[in-house]
Amino acid sequence: MTATVSTPNTVPDALPDDRAHLRLRDLAPYYGAKLAVRPVTLDIPRNRITAIIGPSGTGKSTLIRSLNRLHETIPGARATGSAFLLDEDIYDPRVDPAQVRRRIGMVFQQPNPLRGRTIAGNVAMGLDLEGSSRADRERIVEEALTRAALFDEVKDRLDKPAVSLSGGQQQRLCIARTLAMRPDVILMDEPCSALDPIATLRIEDLMRELARDVTIVIVTHNMQQAARVSDQTVFITLGDDGSGEVVEVGPTEQIFTVPADPRTEQYITGRVG
C-alpha cells in the first residue's frame, strides 16, 4: 500500500468557503407516528467531514437518510422541519427529491454495485439511467474512478463485471458512481463496516482526499474512525422517550478530549454503547 494514513483532524489552512453547507433546522424524521430522532438543529461545514456517532438503534442512519430525502422512500416514513443546502430547503414542497439526490450523493453500508453491469457501466449508471448519451461518458468514468482512487487498479478491465472486484474495490466503485454525478455533498452510511482494516484505511484516505472539494457526512460505529477522519462530530443517543437525540455537536478533537455532556463522555470512554 502506497497511501499513507492521514493524520487526524488536519484542517486546510485556507478555507474555500466557511459557510455551512447543510443547515438542519428542527429536522425530525418519523416512522409513521413514531418520532425516530428528536428535532435536530446543526450546521454541517463546507468541505469538511462530519461524523455522526452513537450506539445502535439511535437513528443515525435514519438521520443521514433524511439529508437526501431517501428516508421518505420507506413506506410510512416522513420528516418534518428543514434542511438547507446552502440557501434552499431540500424539504420545500416545490423541490423534486431526485434533484436533491443529484446534489447530495450517498454511499451505503454494503457495497451495492449493480450485478450484470460492468465496472464502467456501474460508474456511468446514473448518467445512463438519466437517458443521456453523453459523448464524454468515457472521460467522466475515468475521472470518477481516478477521484475514487480506483482507476489504476481497474483501467485494464473496465468492461469486466463489477462483481469481480473485491469488497473494498466495490465500495470505492460505489463512491466513483456517486462522484460521477458530481455531487456537492456525499453521505456515507457506515461505508467501512463490511470491509477489512486495510480497505477501511484506503477509504478513509480517500475521504480526506475528497473533502478538498466535497462536503462529507459519515455515520460510523467506529469511534476511532470518527476520530481519524472527521473534523466535526455529532453524538447521538437514545432519549428517555425512545427517540434518538443529538446530545452534542462540536469539533472532533473537542468531543473526543473534553466532551461537554456526561453521556458523550460515557460513550467515548466505552462505558455505554
Added chain:
Amino acid sequence: MASNIATRPSLIEASGRRQRRRRTSSLFVGLTAAATVLALVPLLLIISYVVVQGFQALSIDFFTQTFKPVTIGTASTGSGGVLHAIVGSLLIVSVALAMAVPIGVMAGIYLSEYPGTSASNVIRFSTDVLTAMPSIVVGVVAYVLIVQRANQFSAVAGSIALMVLMVPVVTRTTEEILRLVPGAVREAAIALGVPKWRFTLNVVIPMGLSGIVTGILLAFARAMGETAPLLVTVLGNNNLTWDIFGPMQALPLIAYRYTEQPFAVLNQQAWGAALILVTIVLAANVLVRLATRRTTRSR
C-alpha cells in the same frame, strides 16, 4: 461439557444406533419417490396416448387442408385437414396476447413498484379471484356482453374472453419477479437521483425480463388449450377465415367436436388436434425453462 467425554459412546457404537433411523429414513425416501412416480404416470400415459393416436392423423393434408364433408367414399381414408383450426387458434390467441401482455405487464409493474397503496391491494385481490375463475364463466360473460349485443359470434369475442384469463397470470408473475429485484439496487439508483420511471424501465424491468417472458409463455400455453370460453364465443367454422369479427375454428374445438362425430376419420383428426395442442404446450414449457435459465445479460 468436558466432564462427560469419557461416558460418550464410541463412534462405531453411535453409528450402530443410527441403523434404525437410517432404515426409517430410507423408507420415507422410498415413499416420496413412489408418490412422485405415481404422479408422473398419468402425465406420461396422456402424452404417449395422444402421441400414438394423434400421430396417425398427421399427414400433409392434415396441415394444409380445411374441413371436407365426409362422404361414403372418403370415410375411411383421408378427408381434409385442420389448417383452419390451426390458423384460427393462433389468430385468436395472438389477438388475446396482444391485449393481455400490455395490461398484465403494466399491472404487474404497478403492483411491485407501488405495493402498499389501496389500489394495488384491490388489484391484487381481484387478480387472485380472476385466476381461480372457471373459464366457462368468463366465456358466458363474453357471450352476453359481446356476442349477444353484436348479434354475431366472433373470434375477437373469444380473444377478449381469453385475455381476461391471461391477464392475471401475466400480472402475478410480473409482480413476483420484479419484487425479487433487491432493495439495495433500488436504493442505489434512487440515491443517484434517477427518476423512478427511468429506473423502473432501465433497471428493474431488464432484471426481471426472463420472468416476465415466462409469465407470458405460461399465459399463452393456458389460453391455447382453453375450450369452454371459445364454445360460446367463436362458435367454430368449417372454412379457413382471417376475419376476426366472424366465427372461427380453433384446435380445442376440433378436439372436442370431432370426438363426438360418428366418423372414424374425424375422430382421428380430433386426436391430431390434441397432439398439436400438447406439442404447443410442451414447447411453451421448454421455452419457459430456457428463458428462466438464461441469466441477465451484462452490459
